[in-house]
């Protein structure tokens with residue numbers, strides 16, 4: 001028999017479409033299925049440093065948030081109670097204030113916490129769980145690079161946004177006979193670049209998992225011209241590793257611009273660059289992301305009811321399951337350069353600059 005009466009929910013790390021759908025599902029199922037009270041903790045675990053900022057989330061509070069991007073709770077990708085940074089006398093001081101965070105959760109009457117976040121938030125959640133907090137995790141990242149789950153919500157929406165942008169860039173590329181470079185997100189993995197590139201009909205895709213050279217990029221542009229194709233679309237993941245010949249160029253500029261400049265210099269073609277940036281994290285979640293987020297939220301509440309703390313919900317073989325957070329953190333899911341998706345792309349003439 002569960003002794004839970006009140007749970008907290010927080011969102012940490014970069015925002016992703018679908019966070020509000022998780023919050024809504026948590027509040028609804030906690031209240032309707034179990035009769036629990038839910039407290040919304042603002043700005044990740046930072047909200048537990050100042051407990052007076054937390055407040056109850058009622059059914060009314062989550063009404064209408066399903067289609068909204070962002071998170072009604074706010075988020076931060078800097079807050080870590082084990083390494084909390086402050087400025088004292090003009091100097092940065094790092095402290096472990098996790099005791100305070102645990103004490104404040106207890107003061108608020110919170111029996112268990114659902115932490116919705118990426119790998120960084122899961123690591124902090126794991127440490128808080130080990131320090132005594134009843135915590136379950138819900139994975140999130142538009143990059144879709146967490147190995148414990150087949151899909152994270154937010155990815156599908158980001159993919160739609162990036163594909164739509166590539167579709168739009170196509171017309172200018174074709175009309176002006178240009179090389180158009182589109183930089184998409186993906187800090188450590190090339191999933192958005194690869195899938196949006198295939199979906200958007202890109203001709204070259206650069207991802208962190210496949211080393212490339214500017215020479216072979218330019219050779220691909222020239223090859224297309226030999227078929228009478230006077231335009232080329234290059235999709236670049238922000239996390240690509242620059243080849244040696246480009247390393248001197250790296251001066252804090254987006255890698256898309258560096259790739260564009262290098263192509264222009266070597267191939268003497270007209271090049272334009274679009275860096276999509278945070279528009280990929282915004283917007284209304286797709287139906288797929290809303291459904292996955294809702295399933296994750298409900299499953300996280302069920303994990304608490306079952307006393308399964310230190311676990312993270314995930315999607316495996318289309319089913320919602322739970323894994324130990326300890327087994328989930330730090331394990332990135334990257335693109336297999338020899339995998340079926342890359343082979344499919346190569347089969348239809350997409351180049352990877354290698």
Ligand code: F6P
Nearest residue numbers: 014077141142143185186187281
């Ligand atoms: O991890 C998700 C992500 O969108 C990465 O692709 C990107 O590098 C990062 O977040 C950007 O974070 P910030 O909002 O701090 O610029």
